[in-house]
Amino acid sequence: MLFSNEKVAATISENFEPVWVSVRPVPRVTIDFGNGKVIKRTLHGNVATLVCEPSGDIVDILPGVYEADTYLERLLELKWLHEIYKTDATALRRYHTRRSKQATDRPTGDTSRNNGPNVASEINVKHVAASSSLVRDTEINEGPRRQMIHAYLKDHDHTKPSDVTKWLYREVLHADLDDPFMGLGETLFGRYPFADEDAIAR
């Protein structure tokens, strides 16, 4: 767990006022193999880290799970941005505008499920294959997902977490909080031969 890492925990405690909030119960899957073996897993667990002003205004958002070192690097960048924003009220808008322009200048060809620009083509394919899924997640988070966030925040000043949570989970993390099946309905029922019976039962 990221927050059990001593370095991560110490850096957060030293530089931030941390709080966690649950946006909805996590979907869980239990498979009973019938021979006494039962496995339990979470499904579609997604997270986001929002750095905010004391007023509650969002400075920036880190979507998804990050590899520890990159996570700390980004958090400290946002702490620095917060310090600049104290004396320059236009700093946030300029920051998001510049980052979103950088995003649109990048080559596209998204292989992920969102419609934003993609950095997958920038990533060395061999490196991705060899890297862990966490590193790969970090790259996707830092690429198309953050670009979508910059594009949103440059047009929305003084955005509070409650204003953006549903959009963030639906559009950026693809985990629609208003969908009881969290976007997995097609996967679960699309080709399932007993879908009609299940629909009646539901």
Add this chain to the structure above:
Amino acid sequence: MNFIYSAAAVAFIASLPAFVFGQEQQRQQSLTLRPRVNPIPATSTLAPIPAELDLTKRVIEAPLERAIAFPNERSHGLNNRPSSTIKIPRGDRSKSFIERPIESLLATDNLHKNTTATDEDNPSVQPGLVKWHKDFETACTAADKSGKPVMLFQLLGKLDQRYT
């Protein structure tokens, strides 16, 4: 001639028991071969429903018990009423017992506040080494005093539970 008719009549009467027995045998056989609908397993894994929760059973059976206890009473239950006036008894709340928890589970309008984990299937764990504020408002108040920014970590599930 009369003798011939009498002999035929006696033979017919004598064959009747065998015919009837054969029919009965066939009927028994067909019953034996007929597949059972919804067979109940000998060792059912379903736990018995506590009597106090089994409202449907109670509302159906109570009028019958009353009919036996008070045979002269005119109305003993639903069957004595004209079909147009049949109403669902007020006590039959089994549907709402089943559906309301699911509806509330799926409702997403209410973001879940941090509470102490009590789910037996999802045991409590330490939420890392970070000292977390209890809610966003408290963190903002602390940030106002300390000058630090707030770090709001949003997640599905709860950070102080095993499955998040």
